[in-house]
Amino acid sequence: MSGPADDQSKRMSAGQSDPEPGAIGAAESAEMQANLSRFDGDNRNVIVAAGGTATKAVHGGERQKGGIKARATLDALTTPIVQSATFTFRNTAEIVAYNEGTYESFEYGRYGNPTVRALEEKIMTLEGAEDALVSASGMNAVTTMLLALVDQNGHVVATTDCYRRTRQFVTTVLPKMGVRLTVIDPADVDELERILSTEGATLFFSEQITNPLCRVIDTERIAALCRRYNCVCCIDTTFPTPINHRPIELGAHLVLSSGTKYLAGHNDVMCGALAGDKLYIEQVRKLHGVLGGVVDPHAAYLVSRGLKTLHLRVTQQNKNAQALAEFLDTHPCIDKVHYPSLSHHRDHAIASQKHQFPNGFGGVLSFEIKGDGNPWSQETFDATARFIDALKIPYIGPSLGGVETLVEQVRVIGYYDQPLEARQRLSITNGLVRYACGIEDAADLIADVNQALTYVKPGSVVPEAEPSMPTGDHEEDRDHAWKYKTIMELPDLRRPITVHKDTTCSDAVKVMKDNCIDQLPVVQTFPNGAEGEEEILALVSMAALSRQMLAHPEMVDSACFPFSSTKFVVVDPKSTLEEVANALNAFTDRRLGDSGVVIVAEERNGKRLLRHVVSRVDVLAFETDSIHAGAKK
Numbered sequence: 001m002s003g004p005a006d007d008q009s010k011r012m013s014a015g016q017s018d019p020e021p022g023a024i025g026a027a028e029s030a031e032m033q034a035n036l037s038r039f040d041g042d043n044r045n046v047i048v049a050a051g052g053t054a055t056k057a058v059h060g061g062e063r064q065k066g067g068i069k070a071r072a073t074l075d076a077l078t079t080p081i082v083q084s085a086t087f088t089f090r091n092t093a094e095i096v097a098y099n100e101g102t103y104e105s106f107e108y109g110r111y112g113n114p115t116v117r118a119l120e121e122k123i124m125t126l127e128g129a130e131d132a133l134v135s136a137s138g139m140n141a142v143t144t145m146l147l148a149l150v151d152q153n154g155h156v157v158a159t160t161d162c163y164r165r166t167r168q169f170v171t172t173v174l175p176k177m178g179v180r181l182t183v184i185d186p187a188d189v190d191e192l193e194r195i196l197s198t199e200g201a202t203l204f205f206s207e208q209i210t211n212p213l214c215r216v217i218d219t220e221r222i223a224a225l226c227r228r229y230n231c232v233c234c235i236d237t238t239f240p241t242p243i244n245h246r247p248i249e250l251g252a253h254l255v256l257s258s259g260t261k262y263l264a265g266h267n268d269v270m271c272g273a274l275a276g277d278k279l280y281i282e283q284v285r286k287l288h289g290v291l292g293g294v295v296d297p298h299a300a301y302l303v304s305r306g307l308k309t310l311h312l313r314v315t316q317q318n319k320n321a322q323a324l325a326e327f328l329d330t331h332p333c334i335d336k337v338h339y340p341s342l343s344h345h346r347d348h349a350i351a352s353q354k355h356q357f358p359n360g361f362g363g364v365l366s367f368e369i370k371g372d373g374n375p376w377s378q379e380t381f382d383a384t385a386r387f388i389d390a391l392k393i394p395y396i397g398p399s400l401g402g403v404e405t406l407v408e409q410v411r412v413i414g415y416y417d418q419p420l421e422a423r424q425r426l427s428i429t430n431g432l433v434r435y436a437c438g439i440e441d442a443a444d445l446i447a448d449v450n451q452a453l454t455y456v457k458p459g460s461v462v463p464e465a466e467p468s469m470p471t472g473d474h475e476e477d478r479d480h481a482w483k484y485k486t487i488m489e490l491p492d493l494r495r496p497i498t499v500h501k502d503t504t505c506s507d508a509v510k511v512m513k514d515n516c517i518d519q520l521p522v523v524q525t526f527p528n529g530a531e532g533e534e535e536i537l538a539l540v541s542m543a544a545l546s547r548q549m550l551a552h553p554e555m556v557d558s559a560c561f562p563f564s565s566t567k568f569v570v571v572d573p574k575s576t577l578e579e580v581a582n583a584l585n586a587f588t589d590r591r592l593g594d595s596g597v598v599i600v601a602e603e604r605n606g607k608r609l610l611r612h613v614v615s616r617v618d619v620l621a622f623e624t625d626s627i628h629a630g631a632k633k
Helices: 005-011 026-037 045-050 053-059 068-075 092-099 114-127 138-149 164-172 189-198 219-228 278-291 297-307 310-328 378-390 420-426 442-455 475-479 505-515 542-551 577-586 616-632
Strands: 131-135 155-159 180-184 203-207 232-236 254-258 272-276 334-338 364-369 406-409 432-436 519-525 534-541 569-571 597-604 607-615
Touching: 045 053, 114 131, 114 272, 114 297, 131 138, 131 278, 138 164, 138 203, 138 232, 138 254, 138 272, 138 278, 155 164, 155 189, 164 203, 180 189, 189 219, 203 219, 219 232, 272 278, 310 334, 310 364, 310 442, 364 378, 378 406, 378 432, 378 442, 505 519, 505 542, 519 607, 534 542, 534 597, 534 607
Parallel strands: 155 180, 155 203, 203 232, 232 254, 569 597
Antiparallel strands: 131 272, 254 272, 334 364, 364 432, 406 432, 519 534, 597 607
8 A cells, every 4th residue: 555645635736727828838838848858868668678578568668658648648638547556756756756745646546546636626617616526436425524524422414305325324324433413304494503503513414405305405594504603514416416506606615426426427437526625625535545435537537528518418307307397296196296496395485596506406306196195005106116117218227317317116216125114204105206307308208207197097007018029930829828728727736825814923924934935825714615715815925024023023923914915916717827927917016025926716705715826936937848848849
């Protein structure tokens, strides 16, 4: 490991770009000539040329750094990717000058890199900041900043609605250092003033605009309070970007961003950025050099390239989100739309201040599918899932800010493992959708959303996203013959394994474990039926039941029936396997995380007489065996 990180402030032109020359090109030319003169009389090519093959292979064409290669590097239109972990010196005098801050260069990739520094200076310019530091990811930027600026037993004030992993860090890691956390509503600036004036705080941190509910804070007033009470103010502007909101100009000390999102803009690189007061950036840079969360030079180049089109991309994404928000705001299937430009948005008064948001609010909006009117119900969850699956243009996935539109059901992607109480506290309903607009045509996005909303009605079935692959002559008949077989033709049909409605939760879990299955029918004796006949009442899931038992240990000895699902796929024993497969595809319960089963039952006197349980795996196995058998003929 090379060199102390504490000397980094002496080794970089922190916070200042190259000065403008007095005469165009004169200063640059003079500097170039001075650099080239360092190589006079230092022609080591003679030694390399006289060396052996191995020496030539290692040093040939590279040992002599000056001449046309040095000129061309500076004259290249795009910033060169300096893919080097180590930077060298000509002699000991250069090392001494470097350590004393009189010779500006780099030493080791963890402490700085020319390509990375070019990106930092571009971000400085965009944000109006004294200095900037880029790192390996947005979370690395957040965590390193907090660790560097918040001392042991410090006090952090944050807002309620924020990225989950940031919340996780400040609530689980910082307390180990004795750091106290106070959480306030994004709009409650009066409470912030009370806290700062009575208790004091080390650092205030908030997203602007927040994720995922698109809340807006009064950056200007908050920054003024933080300066008055000597509290560091750091604002995360991942959502609006410097195109729409610049906290440094409004008085904040620091501005942070996940460069992975809008800054890079193409979903192909990870990066975090922190810009602001030179004093604080230097403190973070020192710890950054120790922790080592550096961004790769090639990644830095990709972010720099992405920034060249930031204004163009964000301008289009602003327009797309605005148009979509206005469309959704009057749609009968939508319960709420979260976007700051809408007059009913809870923070609209602050958002409408033009000096804070001169150009728009970014490409991310969130909205809530109405479902059955209960935001926490299974039906609302299912309706939202059908809407997501019916969309044709967006990709389903996390992240945002790229040229492609991304969509997610927040309950599934961001909060799948969180209990109901936690989600209710954070307003993460089953119908909450985060929609991150890309740069497509707004009319196309709206038309796509409109058609997808037709599937939120109960009983709707979303068609398969992709058409079947074309097949050659006779191949279709051979490969799809299995579809026309009936359930009763499946081999190895056995009596279904069941649990009684009075079976305890712990016993139900044991039955599933012992039989290596993840879903069980919950039954009772069929009224007036023959011996052994059972009525299917519900379906119990290993995944759902285990989560409930972990959250509520007291239910271990309770009957499993109240914790089972009365929604399940039922088909007649005469159904074909194609009908079974379609039924399984149409009903996907994302809460359970199971492989999926279909209940084979007869209707008798208004009740369901259980005959068999067929899993998705059974159908796939039969399909595979049939195709292989047909291929051998």
